[in-house]
Amino acid sequence: MARTVVVSLDLGRTKSEIHIGDGGAVFPDGQLVGWEDLEDINQHEVGCFTVDSGRIWKVQLYSEMMSRIYSLMPTSGPPTMLLSGIPMHRIKDTDPRRDTLAKIKTLKPVTGQVLDTSTGLGYTAIEAAKSAEKVITVEIDPAVLEICGINPWSHRLFEDKRIESRIGDVFEEITHFEDAAFSRIMHDPPTISLAGRLYSAEFYEQLVRVLAPGGRLFHYVGDLTSRSGRRTSRGVVQRLKDAGFRRVIPRKEAFGVVAYR
Numbered sequence: 001m002a003r004t005v006v007v008s009l010d011l012g013r014t015k016s017e018i019h020i021g022d023g024g025a026v027f028p029d030g031q032l033v034g035w036e037d038l039e040d041i042n043q044h045e046v047g048c049f050t051v052d053s054g055r056i057w058k059v060q061l062y063s064e065m066m067s068r069i070y071s072l073m074p075t076s077g078p079p080t081m082l083l084s085g086i087p088m089h090r091i092k093d094t095d096p097r098r099d100t101l102a103k104i105k106t107l108k109p110v111t112g113q114v115l116d117t118s119t120g121l122g123y124t125a126i127e128a129a130k131s132a133e134k135v136i137t138v139e140i141d142p143a144v145l146e147i148c149g150i151n152p153w154s155h156r157l158f159e160d161k162r163i164e165s166r167i168g169d170v171f172e173e174i175t176h177f178e179d180a181a182f183s184r185i186m187h188d189p190p191t192i193s194l195a196g197r198l199y200s201a202e203f204y205e206q207l208v209r210v211l212a213p214g215g216r217l218f219h220y221v222g223d224l225t226s227r228s229g230r231r232t233s234r235g236v237v238q239r240l241k242d243a244g245f246r247r248v249i250p251r252k253e254a255f256g257v258v259a260y261r
């Protein structure tokens with residue numbers, strides 16, 4: 001016998017009614033997803049799926065540029081993205097939304113022009129744009145933005161007029177910005193082993209140059225209480241100070257440091 005159930009079809013943003021019958025689940029737009037496909041989805045605890053013309057697709061892409069696989073992973077909050085199996089946001093004892101809010105809180109009030117050095121799923125850029133005049137966000141890999149196009153939690157990246165999304169290597173892109181162009185910088189790069197140049201003295205000198213006097217930078221580093229986090233942060237703090245930041249303060253709860261210009 002057919003029955004109606006309420007589920008979320010957009011990873012927790014809204015609720016919809018679907019009809020369950022002998023053939024499977026009928027979505028609000030009339031698409032039928034059969035039992036075999038529903039079973040397949042059910043088996044993938046760390047996968048997200050889209051449905052197109054009644055066929056299911058795992059949200060997963062191979063990046064030619066980085067030679068790695070990206071996939072969307074559900075959490076108790078917004079999804080995160082796995083880069084060859086490694087989550088892009090903190091998910092242990094937290095979720096990507098709380099992770100994002102903790103990072104943004106270190107820069108409050110987030111006003112004026114903001115540079116978000118690494119777009120990812122766009123969560124920090126979207127959150128910053130709620131109070132900033134403008135956010136420029138840079139992503140090196142077009143495949144990441146393709147995933148953003150599928151993730152309902154990233155859509156404001158393309159819809160919010162205050163966000164300018166650029167594709168490029170921020171190591172190069174940053175050299176084109178004027179001195180003191182930004183009042184806040186969100187620097188949330190991949191780990192140092194994957195993106196060493198974004199932790200280099202040369203890049204930090206550019207960060208100081210484009211940050212306005214009185215401005216602030218948040219730099220994600222990782223768990224400051226872990227051995228590797230402590231080691232990485234020691235080098236980061238030293239290089240930020242050498243580059244010209246007047247004060248660098250650890251922010252354990254946000255897994256990073258804040259640097260003042």
Ligand SMILES: C[S@@+](CC[C@H](N)C(=O)[O-])C[C@H]1O[C@@H](n2cnc3c(N)ncnc32)[C@H](O)[C@@H]1O
Pocket residue numbers: 088089100117118119120121122123124125138139140141144168169170171188189190195198
């Ligand atoms: C940790 S994620 C950023 C998460 C993001 N803040 C969010 O809220 O979803 C780091 C991102 O930086 C990108 N990236 C790596 N190297 C880069 C570079 N040189 N320039 C710009 N983006 C880069 C990666 O592709 C990845 O999407």
